[in-house]
Amino acid sequence: MKISIERAALLKAVAQAQSVVERRNTIPILANVLIEAEGDRVTFRATDLDIEVVDRAPAQVERAGATTVNAVTLNEIVRKLPDGALVTLADDGTTGRLAIEAGRSHFQLATLPREDFPVMASADYDTNFAAPAPMLRRLFDKSKFAISTEETRYYLNGVYMHVADGEGGKQLRCVATDGHRLARIDADLPDGAAEMAGVIVPRKTVAELRKLLDDDDAQIAVSVSETKVRFATEDITLTSKVIDGTFPDYTRVIPQNNTKRLEVDAADFAKAVDRVATVSSERSRAVKMQIDEDRLVLSVNAPDAGNAEEELAVAYGDERLEIGFNAKYLLEIAGQVDRENAVFLFNASGDPTLMREGNDESAVYVVMPMRV
Structure with a gap:
């Protein structure tokens, strides 16, 4: 050669x-x-x-x-x-x-x-379709932060890509969860994908796939079988085994009756959480949210290090609520918001909280509260 x-x-x-x-x-x-x-x-x-x-x-x-x-x-x-x-x-x-x-x-x-040199056996793929790179990039980028790193729960160590019922009919959906937070992202169903079997794309594959999706004009050829998934551009082909496991029924943990609605500027919220969390202990990083009419107070009390408090103007018209979250989880979810405002939907201080990007129903995030 x-x-x-x-x-x-x-x-x-x-x-x-x-x-x-x-x-x-x-x-x-x-x-x-x-x-x-x-x-x-x-x-x-x-x-x-x-x-x-x-x-x-x-x-x-x-x-x-x-x-x-x-x-x-x-x-x-x-x-x-x-x-x-x-x-x-x-x-x-x-x-x-x-x-x-x-x-x-x-x-x-x-x-x-x-x-x-071992060459991966080529599989017969049951489903083949093409999807724009920006669409796949959004699906995986917005869900991957919630992938579990616990090896014992191996079926959560990836992004569950499947076809689901969403706003306006069938959608291509990506879901990831680690039991503490969940991300569910929808996109229009590409032609040819309707019969696709749901597959769990491993964490490492999601990271490698990201390198194929930078070209906004690229069309990605996607092929799916029960055991493998393949993503291909003109120059690069990425083939991966899928996780051999059953993804849990995530719909049961997405709250349906959260009615207390808080709307806040996403960038301001993320910066404020980051600032007050500076004094929290690394182990818990707990941030308390005290919400009253059009007013949000973020606070951290770390006996060994000190305390911090910051107030934000928000849109909120329901009864007073106090609820605590892991600061890291709040920051990661707030970091997914592309739109100006983040909308939080609460029920009670011990119940899961729902978060959306403005009025966009295609991206839904759930975060479990913690005691503070």
């Missing part, structure tokens, strides 16, 4: 591939990226056996072929090469080394046989 490729194109492809590679693994080949050159393109493939990413880039292919090389080391080398460099990768298949040349820089990296 011998190819010449622009440094920028090489870096983009290798960086995407190497991010999937686990830093610590007991199988040496999994630390490598598979490089395949043919025609006028070169393909970079990396896997951790649960996720596989394939990135394609244009290149001058002088000699077709394939090899594998340490992904992290290759990425570091390419990252440190000068902008605009033309990089040559050459492997004659006999020395067990990949030669990398750019200007006056010369490297030789150890290779492993391409035959040892």
